[in-house]
Amino acid sequence: MANRTVTSFEGYNVYKGVSWKVDKNNVYIKSYPSRIEKGISYKLYEKVWKNYCPNCKKSGFLKGFGTKGSKFGLEGQITCTAPNCGADYCGVTGLDTWPRNVRLKKGSAVSGTAQSAKNDTTEEKINNIKTVKKQMKPKKTYSDILMHKPIDIVDMVRMDIIEGKMLIVDSLTIDKGGYHCSLTDDLGSLLTEEYKEPSKKNTGTGATDIASDIKGKTATQAYFMRKGAELKTATACFNWLKSRGEGGFKYSGYTEHKKSGDLYNWHEESAKWCKDNHLFNCVDASWLLAYMFLGAGLKKVKIHHGYTCKGVGHFWVLLNGKAYDPTSSCQKGTKGRGTFITLG
Ligand SMILES: [Zn+2]
Ligand SMILES: [Zn+2]
Known part of the structure; x- marks a missing residue:
């Protein structure tokens, strides 16, 4: 199974090779897909998107992000920082991550500094990932968590489950931009609250x-x-x-x-x-x-x-x-x- 190295880019944790550059007109991003779609492989893509958010219809508010705090996206994603928006987009398909009904517009220029993304994943590894993803597909929609909103578990844990780690949802916030999960692989971290032994009152x-x-x-x-x-x-x-x-x-x-x-x-x-x-x-x-x-x-x-x-x-x-x-x-x-x- 592919084992991607996690590195730091602009203060975010991202997979090695992920980067972005934003200017007034465009967002240049090298990223992995946030979700595998038809015709998309789990590899590094280089894309140019217009710096325009189709959710709030404002220009100039997009920025790249990875994993930090409540943000989750080792594969590299794009978010809208306009007030009251917060839409998140897949860097590869431009689709908003939830509810997936708007898509970024293709940019018109190619970054001067960006070089062609090097694909370090062999075809065989991609096929392995596809097989694992197929096996991991949930039988039903996961619909009984915290806010009791329907959530697709594959959406939530995305690629990290493919990396072979068992992850637990530690916290979940929902806003207009979608679901923001923080995940942990440490069960102990879920149980850090002070445990109080109940008082013993024996009546005989x-x-x-x-x-x-x-x-x-x-x-x-x-x-x-x-x-x-x-x-x-x-x-x-x-x-x-x-x-x-x-x-x-x-x-x-x-x-x-x-x-x-x-x-x-x-x-x-x-x-x-x-x-x-x-x-x-x-x-x-x-x-x-x-x-x-x-x-x-x-x-x-x-x-x-x-x-x-x-x-x-x-x-x-x-x-x-x-x-x-x-x-x-x-x-x-x-x-x-x-x-x-x-x-x-
Ligand atoms: Zn927006
Ligand atoms: Zn319930």
Whole structure:
């Protein structure tokens, strides 16, 4: 697999060979495609674009960028710095990276200093990349992350997944220019928030009660039921388990159970993964919270499969008509819409 060297250009991290030059009229850019299209290979191209943004229809605001802070683009891209615009463009195709409905206009001049881009990638390597990309193609659109907007995972991690690294979305901001992800390959960096051990309040009688309650339960069910028994109230359980709460758990963008399995049933392997990694999506988080509630002795605990405010499928826990949502603050259909699983 091709292993591109990352270097620095104008304060940005970029792949070796990526560079740009901007003047009043044109943007000269040597870049890799931000996404492979028909007829485009993953190699260094040299292009000249008009310094005109088709999104905000202003001239003279385009500049090149790579990866720095909230900006992500080792392959070299073009962004519009006009106020309230922020559109990002692929340096090779000129297409805006999201929502991909405008394209830069071809420039009229050739840079005096720019030389023909040297292609250091053999045909064989390109074919390897294409094969990997094909294998990595997601089966469905990734539609349950943070803002609950539909995102194509290939768009998000783009070429870095092809480099053979496992990357995790660390933060995601959305503006008119598109999605800006910062990615990390360090799982530890996601778990840097201070972990607070919940206060231990043993009641004596609680220990006996929970012992009979957890009989016949799985190891992970028992773990969360014990936590629930210790914390006693729905609010205390919720504050411990919720994303960025006292228990040190954080939201992770994936769909359904982490390790597959029926959404409407407990999935031990997924629950254990969440417990061990302190990460969960709405489905797994809701199952964990429901078992904490059961451990706290709460009855008629319901798991609600409804929708977010944005209309995306979403899970939370319902208790006495109140929504306890560990991963989002916006639910639609709390009044009877959706699917309910009642426990306890
Ligand atoms: Zn613009
Ligand atoms: Zn959700």
